[in-house]
Amino acid sequence: MGTSKFACEKMLNILNTNKLINYILQEVKRHEHAILLHTGSYKVPYPTHFEVLSGWNSLDLLEIEENSTLDQIDEFKEKHQGKWIFIHIAYDLKNSIEKRLTSEHQDPIEFPLMTLFVPEFVGIIKGGKSKLVQQHLTKNTITEIPIPETTLIENVNVKTAKTILTFQDDFIFEEKYTAAINQIHHHLKQGDIYEINYCLPFQGRGKIIDPAEFWWSMQRQNQAPFSALYRHKNSWLMCCSPERFMCKENDKIISQPIKGTSKRDQDPALDILLKTQLQNNKKEQAENVMIVDLVRNDLGKIAQTGSVQVGELFGAYTLKSVHQLISTVSATIKNNTTFSSILKACFPMGSMTGAPKIRAMEIIEELEFFQRGLYSGSVGYISPEGNFDFNVVIRSILYNSSSDIFLYPAGGAITANSSIEKEFEECLLKAQSMKTALASI
Numbered sequence: 001m002g003t004s005k006f007a008c009e010k011m012l013n014i015l016n017t018n019k020l021i022n023y024i025l026q027e028v029k030r031h032e033h034a035i036l037l038h039t040g041s042y043k044v045p046y047p048t049h050f051e052v053l054s055g056w057n058s059l060d061l062l063e064i065e066e067n068s069t070l071d072q073i074d075e076f077k078e079k080h081q082g083k084w085i086f087i088h089i090a091y092d093l094k095n096s097i098e099k100r101l102t103s104e105h106q107d108p109i110e111f112p113l114m115t116l117f118v119p120e121f122v123g124i125i126k127g128g129k130s131k132l133v134q135q136h137l138t139k140n141t142i143t144e145i146p147i148p149e150t151t152l153i154e155n156v157n158v159k160t161a162k163t164i165l166t167f168q169d170d171f172i173f174e175e176k177y178t179a180a181i182n183q184i185h186h187h188l189k190q191g192d193i194y195e196i197n198y199c200l201p202f203q204g205r206g207k208i209i210d211p212a213e214f215w216w217s218m219q220r221q222n223q224a225p226f227s228a229l230y231r232h233k234n235s236w237l238m239c240c241s242p243e244r245f246m247c248k249e250n251d252k253i254i255s256q257p258i259k260g261t262s263k264r265d266q267d268p269a270l271d272i273l274l275k276t277q278l279q280n281n282k283k284e285q286a287e288n289v290m291i292v293d294l295v296r297n298d299l300g301k302i303a304q305t306g307s308v309q310v311g312e313l314f315g316a317y318t319l320k321s322v323h324q325l326i327s328t329v330s331a332t333i334k335n336n337t338t339f340s341s342i343l344k345a346c347f348p349m350g351s352m353t354g355a356p357k358i359r360a361m362e363i364i365e366e367l368e369f370f371q372r373g374l375y376s377g378s379v380g381y382i383s384p385e386g387n388f389d390f391n392v393v394i395r396s397i398l399y400n401s402s403s404d405i406f407l408y409p410a411g412g413a414i415t416a417n418s419s420i421e422k423e424f425e426e427c428l429l430k431a432q433s434m435k436t437a438l439a440s441i
Contacts, residue, residue: 017051020130020147021216024054024123028212028231033058033117035086035230035379036212037391040223042319045312045328046247046254048225048389050126053381055086055119059137064114070096070340076116077339077382082140084122085382088230088237089114089347089390091372094361097344101361105371108405109398111235123147142384165206165406165438170428173200177427180367181420187363188416195290196354196363198423199411201370202431207404208441211236218397218437222320226391228379234402237374242319243326243392245349245378246342250387253333253342254311255299257291257351258392259413260284260325261426264318275323279316287413288314288325294350294357295329301345303331321433339382349392352376354413374398375409397434408434 028034034056039048062076077085092103093113122133122142134143180198187193208214215229215238224240231237244256262278265271278284292310299308311328333342354360375398380390399406410430412423 017125017128017130019149020123020125020132021052023132023148024052024056025212025216027056027121028054028229029210031056031058031231032233033061033115033119033231035119035228037379037381038219038224038227038229040219040225040227042223042225042242042317044225044242044244044317044326045256045315046244048247050124051128052123052125054123055084055117055121055381057120058117059120059135061115061117063112064093064096064116065112066095068096068113070343073114073116073340073343074338080118081386082384083118083135083142084384085116085118086379087114087116087381087390088232088374088377088379089343090374090377091348091352093343093377094348097347098358098361101358101365103365103371105369107371107373108403109235109373109400109407111232111237111374111398115232163207163209163441165204165208165441167204167435167439168202170202170431174424176369177424178420181414181418181423183367184363184414185416185418188414193354193356193360193363194415195287196360196414197352197376197411198364198414199368199372199376199409200427200431201407201409202435203405203407204438205404205406208236208399208401208406208438211238211399211401214238214437214441221437222395224319224395228391228393230379234400235374236399236401237379237393237396238399239379239391239393239396241391241394241396242322242324243351243394245380245390245392246346247389248333248342248387251332251335252330253299253302254328254330255295255346255349256326256328257288257295257349258324258326259288259291259351260314262323264321264323275316275318278323278325279314283415283417284325285314286417287415288327290355290415291350292327292329294355295346298346298350298357299329299331302333302337302342304334307332339388347378348376349378352392352394370407370409372409373407375407395430395434397438406438408438410434
């Protein structure tokens, strides 16, 4: 009897989970400001506290533009204390944090520098159990409400409507990439930097008929732990990220930079060997530890004295298609540290810039030939308790449904030992999975 009851409860939870996800996907299509965060099935250290978290139908919204002050962020957060707040942070918020930085390129996807929005509805799946809650603009109570009936789309078919996507030739970047990496090697020899993350703007044109269902199909395949479907008007993010930027719980904050990637193999013995080789690879370790040192320095600006710790160095974790080296750096933050102060200390994340961070970002602006926009930025949330969790926007497709331009940038860390040919091949490899997904529409 006990087993039968447990099986029935489990089946009910699965049905309710599918019901809520399908309902959320429909709501994302209907609203100009909406988000769906999904943790997949691959666990990383310090896991998230939910499987799905989503919000839609904005009650209040704040957009940070180029000349905005970051104090507005704290005012908005204080105004909506006790509510769920969802946030995106574009890479070029760096210019508001460090005034000597600039951006000359245009972002064709047209995300604002930063947006904070308070949704009326929040969908949560936690521990296999689903619930839908309603927030109210003028009071702090959050009310649980029934999940409406909706048509199940569990087996998403993104080919329901015909479309033609055209892709820019990947190899048109090879000459520019070679010239840029040669310049970077010069900076490395001069001692200006000792690591930099250089990226390429793989792109194309065409109408993605249903971005929400396309992302869900992509995430079901990837099961990425920090994935996000995010919409801001005509700008869409379809993200299958494996990387956490930073997470706060009470007075503890952690950052988990990824540096070091290896392909997987279908042969279990060879797959284990590849993972072991990654963990012991001196080049990958060197890249990882450089960024760990940078993160330690960033967290030190907001941490209580002596509280910055490296909980794990070179942890090897297995995701759907790759093995990754993930390190964990934590700190206890000082009392009364504001959210904007944390951003000023830590954003952008070191794994997407290089070190020293400010000089690396200047060189990135000089040598890259696109504006990153939301790529290598972050999306995440602040909970009613004031805790938060943010990802690193990589392994992503960014799409403007007005212009029908889409980007799927990719890059990698460049050090003194980097080979131009191998690094370019790695960029192509990282971009290929997203290109393949798009080509299958």
